[in-house]
Amino acid sequence: MAIKKKSGSKASSNGNRTVNKAHTNGNRNSSLRQYEIPDYRLEHPNFSVHQVRKGDEMRYEVTGDLDTPVPPIRDSKYLDKKQCIEIYRYMLLNRRMETALENLYKQGKVVGGVYFGLGQEACSCASAYALDKDDWFAPMIRNQGSLLVRGFRASDTMMQYMAKAGSPTKGRDGTSHFGDIEKRNMVSPISMLGDLIPVMSGVALGARLQGRDVAVLTYIGDGGQSTGVTYEGINFAAVQNLGLVLIVESNEWAYSTPSEMQFKCTDLAERAIGYGIPGVIVDGTDACQVYDATREAVERAHRGEGATMIEAKMMRMKGHAIHDAATYVPKPLFDFWKRRDPIARFENYLVRETKWLSAKENADLIAEVEKIIEAEREIAVNSPMPTPESALGGVYCEDGCHAIKPKYGMPKVRKGSGGFKETEAAVHLK
Amino acid sequence: MAQLTYLEAIRQGIWEEMERDPTVFCLGEDIGIYGGAFKVTDGFIGRFGAERVIDTPIAESAIVGAAFGASLTGMRPVAEFQFMDFIPCAMNQISNMVAKTHYLWGAPAPLVLRGPSGGYVHGGPFHSQNPEMWFVHNPGLKVICPATPYDAKGLIKAAIRDNNPCIFFEHKYLYRRIKGEVPSEDYVVPIGKANIVREGSNLSIITYAAMVHSALEAAEVLKNDGIDVEILDLRTVSPLDREAIAATVRKTNKVIILHEHSRTGGLAGEIAAMINEEAFDSLDGPIVRITGLDSAVPFSPPQEEFFLPKVSEIVNEARKLKAY
Ligand SMILES: Cc1ncc(C[n+]2csc(CCOP(=O)(O)OP(=O)(O)O)c2C)c(N)n1
Ligand SMILES: [Mg+2]
Numbered sequence: 001m002a003i004k005k006k007s008g009s010k011a012s013s014n015g016n017r018t019v020n021k022a023h024t025n026g027n028r029n030s031s032l033r034q035y036e037i038p039d040y041r042l043e044h045p046n047f048s049v050h051q052v053r054k055g056d057e058m059r060y061e062v063t064g065d066l067d068t069p070v071p072p073i074r075d076s077k078y079l080d081k082k083q084c085i086e087i088y089r090y091m092l093l094n095r096r097m098e099t100a101l102e103n104l105y106k107q108g109k110v111v112g113g114v115y116f117g118l119g120q121e122a123c124s125c126a127s128a129y130a131l132d133k134d135d136w137f138a139p140m141i142r143n144q145g146s147l148l149v150r151g152f153r154a155s156d157t158m159m160q161y162m163a164k165a166g167s168p169t170k171g172r173d174g175t176s177h178f179g180d181i182e183k184r185n186m187v188s189p190i191s192m193l194g195d196l197i198p199v200m201s202g203v204a205l206g207a208r209l210q211g212r213d214v215a216v217l218t219y220i221g222d223g224g225q226s227t228g229v230t231y232e233g234i235n236f237a238a239v240q241n242l243g244l245v246l247i248v249e250s251n252e253w254a255y256s257t258p259s260e261m262q263f264k265c266t267d268l269a270e271r272a273i274g275y276g277i278p279g280v281i282v283d284g285t286d287a288c289q290v291y292d293a294t295r296e297a298v299e300r301a302h303r304g305e306g307a308t309m310i311e312a313k314m315m316r317m318k319g320h321a322i323h324d325a326a327t328y329v330p331k332p333l334f335d336f337w338k339r340r341d342p343i344a345r346f347e348n349y350l351v352r353e354t355k356w357l358s359a360k361e362n363a364d365l366i367a368e369v370e371k372i373i374e375a376e377r378e379i380a381v382n383s384p385m386p387t388p389e390s391a392l393g394g395v396y397c398e399d400g401c402h403a404i405k406p407k408y409g410m411p412k413v414r415k416g417s418g419g420f421k422e423t424e425a426a427v428h429l430k
Numbered sequence: 431m432a433q434l435t436y437l438e439a440i441r442q443g444i445w446e447e448m449e450r451d452p453t454v455f456c457l458g459e460d461i462g463i464y465g466g467a468f469k470v471t472d473g474f475i476g477r478f479g480a481e482r483v484i485d486t487p488i489a490e491s492a493i494v495g496a497a498f499g500a501s502l503t504g505m506r507p508v509a510e511f512q513f514m515d516f517i518p519c520a521m522n523q524i525s526n527m528v529a530k531t532h533y534l535w536g537a538p539a540p541l542v543l544r545g546p547s548g549g550y551v552h553g554g555p556f557h558s559q560n561p562e563m564w565f566v567h568n569p570g571l572k573v574i575c576p577a578t579p580y581d582a583k584g585l586i587k588a589a590i591r592d593n594n595p596c597i598f599f600e601h602k603y604l605y606r607r608i609k610g611e612v613p614s615e616d617y618v619v620p621i622g623k624a625n626i627v628r629e630g631s632n633l634s635i636i637t638y639a640a641m642v643h644s645a646l647e648a649a650e651v652l653k654n655d656g657i658d659v660e661i662l663d664l665r666t667v668s669p670l671d672r673e674a675i676a677a678t679v680r681k682t683n684k685v686i687i688l689h690e691h692s693r694t695g696g697l698a699g700e701i702a703a704m705i706n707e708e709a710f711d712s713l714d715g716p717i718v719r720i721t722g723l724d725s726a727v728p729f730s731p732p733q734e735e736f737f738l739p740k741v742s743e744i745v746n747e748a749r750k751l752k753a754y
Contacts, residue, residue: 172534179535181502188535190526198492199527202499202507209455209481209505216499229522232492239487395569397538397593404453404540404593406504411452414479420445422438423465423472429551429602 035273039281040289041313042071049258049330060258062330070339073349076288078295081356087129087287088346088357089365091121094145095343096373097154101161105322109381111163112174117142119317120251122287122342125149127217127247127310130294132302134408136203137217138187138196139176140224142249142316147176150184154373158380166383170390181407193224197233197246204242204301210408215301217245217294222262223254225271234307238275243301245294246309249284251316256328269311277307284312285342288349314342434612437605439579440544441470443586444508446616448478451506454590455482457493458510458545467512468546468605490519494543498528498595501541506590511545514599515559528595529570539595544586546602547575548640548690549722549738553602554729560639560691560722565597566668566700572596572621573668577642579610581665584619592621601640608643622666624674630660633684633751636675636701638664641688641739648744657752667697675701676708683714684751688739693721715754718747 047064076084094117101114117124124145128137131150139146144157152168159167160174168178169188179188187203189196200216207214220230225248237244248268252259265271272279280297282289290312297308315337319326350357357365394401434442448454455478456471462485465472475483486493490511497507511517517524524543531537549558565573572594576582582600589596627642628649635645642663649659662678664671679685685705687698698719705717723737 169535177534179537181537187499187502188531188537190530192522192526195491195495195522195527198489198495198523199499199502201492202496203502204499205484205496206500206503206505209453209500210503229491229495232487232489233495235487236489236492236496240484394533394536396572397532397540402536402538402593404504404506404538406453408503411505413452413482414477416477419473419477420442421473422434423441423469427469427605428467429553429557 037267037269037272037279037281040074040293041281041283042074043068043283045313045336049252049260049333060328060330062333066332066336070345071283073286073345073353074289077292079288079291081354083129084288084350085356087126087291088350089369090125090129090145090149091287091343091346092366092369093148093154093372094121094125096369097144097148097157097376100154100373100377101158102322104158104162104377104381110161112161113321113323114161115141115175115321116318117144119315119337119342120249120284121145122346123247123249123284123290123312123314126287126290127294130291130298131215131217132298134185134212135215135217135298136185136187136200138179138189138200140189140196140219140221140249141175143219144176147186150186152184154376155379158377159383162380162383163385164380164383165386165390171386194220194227194230194233197230197244198236201233201237201240201242201244204237204244205240207408208242209411210406211412212408213243213302213304215243215245215298217247217298219247219249221254222248222250222252222259222268223257225268226262234275234277234309237307238277241304241306243304244307245297245301246307247294248309248311250311250313251284252333253316253329255320267311269309272309275307275309277309279309279311281311281313284314285337285340285345287342287346431611431613433609434579434583435606435609436579436582436601437468437470439583439610439612440586440600441472442612443583444471444590445474445477447587447590448474448482453504454506454508455484456508456510457484457486457497459486459488459512461485461510466510468602470510470600490516491523494520494523494528497541497543498523498531498539501539502537506540508542508544508590511543513557514545514547514561515556517543517545517561518564521564524565524571524595525568529568531570532594533570538593540593542586542589542596542598544598544600546605547599548601548603549727549734550603550640552729552731552734555726558727558734560599560689562597562599562667563691563696566697570595571668572666573599574621574666575599575601575639576665577601577604577639577663579608579612581619581625583612584617585621585665588618588621591618596621599639603640604643619665622669622671624662624664624666624671626660626678627663628659628661630658630682632658632682633686633748634660634662634678634682635686635688635744635748636662636664636678637688638667639690641690644739644741644744645688647741648748651741651745652748655749657748659748670701670704672704672708675704679705679709680712683712684754685713686718686720686744686747686751688720688744690722690738692724693719694724696721715751718751720744720747
């Protein structure tokens with residue numbers, strides 16, 4: 001593991017925090033400090049996007065080295081054959097589900113738009129796969145694959161898009177905006193980017209007060225990470241040593257804005273240094289790298305060692321949403337990343353490199369996935385629309401609709417004998 | 431029964447809930463060893479430990495977000511805002527995350543956001559506000575504004591036990607200025623129930639928080655004029671106690687609505703509309719609003735006094751309304 005284990009860092013409360021040496025190298029008093037950002041990638045793409053003028057028009061242009069060969073998949077330190085095939089299957093399900101959604105949209109069955117994780121399936125699926133059952137996660141819009149890994153059905157997401165009565169939110173919200181705090185430990189996202197980060201930190205805080213160090217996984221984009229709440233949330237997790245596993249989906253674009261206009265540092269993982277937490281870079285199109293880095297972060301979280309930031313480099317291979325043809329994206333950039341399609345790469349790894357899947361087994365797997373998605377599509381399409389009156393109710397938790405109880409057991413609290421005394425101290429304003 | 435200040439009543443209420451329920455914990459800025467800017471959590475860290483009395487970074491969105499996340503695991507966080515003037519820094523968390531969560535995806539958020547609000551202490555534009563209306567206009571939240579030590583303690587306990595996100599506005603002018611009887615045995619004051627703090631027959635003043643005390647003062651003056659004032663203390667401003675509002679209007683037929691925050695888009699407008707719906711036929715005069723001005727709360731004492739509702743104003747408006 002590239003991340004050095006931090007010594008004696010189980011600071012369960014504020015106030016006794018040790019200096020985080022997780023990624024600092026050498027002497028704090030030296031005039032030149034060095035920090036480590038482990039980089040799991042087997043290639044280091046070198047190009048950038050700029051605004052250029054073409055006559056009366058402004059466009060984006062990419063310059064740099066775009067003809068480099070596609071690297072191999074990096075063998076996982078942890079995954080065995082069965083697990084690799086399982087992740088591959090989820091990635092297939094993820095992509096076929098989104099193809100089905102695209103078709104449903106074209107048939108006019110979707111309310112609103114459709115968001116795709118095309119090109120990011122390895123990132124969503126392999127990261128979610130690295131969680132244990134008691135861990136928590138919260139997806140962002142492109143992590144529809146993570147939901148499948150965590151046990152939601154494709155029809156759940158499809159019904160959300162179609163605003164059906166049978167959707168997890170019963171029509172009240174769309175896309176992957178739903179959650180489950182009972183079984184699958186998923187927090188529902190809201191549209192506003194970054195706000196899940198402090199929330200997930202709070203989940204880890206709640207669990208720790210109940211005696212459990214859980215990992216809490218969420219995602220943020222290269223665009224979304226510019227928000228102030230991202231800073232607040234990561235810093236909170238860092239200071240409190242909470243098991244946040246933050247995947248930064250560095251996918252070149254934020255709607256139509258290239259990452260060059262979003263931040264100034266070379267790699268977003270560098271931000272981790274400022275927070276005092278480990279930062280790691282992975283190739284987001286390589287499921288094994290994503291898994292390994294996430295698993296290591298999850299294990300750190302389980303040991304009570306705090307947060308980790310993982311930057312996954314990849315590319316959003318469609319527009320922002322279905323309405324957006326992404327004509328602003330320079331074509332060579334698409335070509336570069338098309339050759340790094342995460343599913344094609346993983347398929348090659350499993351069928352040709354490792355020979356863990358025969359061509360026949362692979363074809364059978366794809367056929368099985370297609371059958372599942374077709375059946376899920378049927379379920380989703382056949383769900384009725386909600387009644388108008390179902391807009392009513394549920395604003396408040398009342399009449400015993402939920403029993404609140406600590407998920408991991410009653411917190412053990414400091415024993416003591418009351419001792420409440422009135423206070424006379426001076427106050428801020430009289 | 432002990433005589434406690436408003437501040438001590440709140441402090442005791444939170445303390446008792448932390449003694450009673452291990453899932454209750456506090457977080458906020460400077461609330462630990464320092465005990466909070468107003469000392470509401472003074473001594474808590476010694477008794478309950480740093481795990482349950484957490485000094486946070488200066489990050490209001492993180493405070494609310496973390497409180498919400500912890501509540502999803504079944505905890506009951508009590509988050510302090512150093513001043514309620516800073517609550518808009520966490521507006522997105524409160525409005526889009528916390529308030530909508532039960533309606534949208536069925537997750538309860540049993541948390542309390544509390545802190546000092548209100549003027550009359552020369553705190554200036556950023557330490558004097560009453561931002562409760564931003565939250566009244568947010569379905570899914572409960573908004574509580576107590577006026578007395580008894581209610582403050584009973585309501586903070588009710589808020590901590592409630593399964594919904596509650597925003598608890600403490601009035602900093604009242605913190606150490608008023609004392610009242612507070613029972614030592616456990617009790618709660620129900621959220622959403624108003625209280626008649628003074629019975630009367632000629633006209634009603636509907637108000638809450640520090641303005642209850644101004645109304646009481648005005649009522650004493652008006653008594654000498656033979657005007658018998660009823661005062662309804664709302665205690666909770668969301669959800670509003672419609673029945674109590676309608677009942678007092680039906681009884682006295684004349685209403686003044688009194689609040690400290692700015693007039694336009696203020697609570698008085700909402701209550702006036704509610705009276706139209708519930709008790710229009712009972713009105714014998716125009717609904718009168720006495721409110722803060724439509725500006726920021728100015729700093730200099732003469733300006734602040736001019737901005738805020740005054741007892742003399744209440745007396746004058748009541749006389750006019752009685753004569754109407
Ligand atoms: C705080 C906030 N501002 C604006 C938006 C509108 N918006 C939605 S997605 C998006 C682009 C996000 O880009 P990025 O974070 O890189 O994620 P990606 O779409 O690339 O996965 C924008 C601007 C938003 N959801 N939240
Ligand atoms: Mg992006």
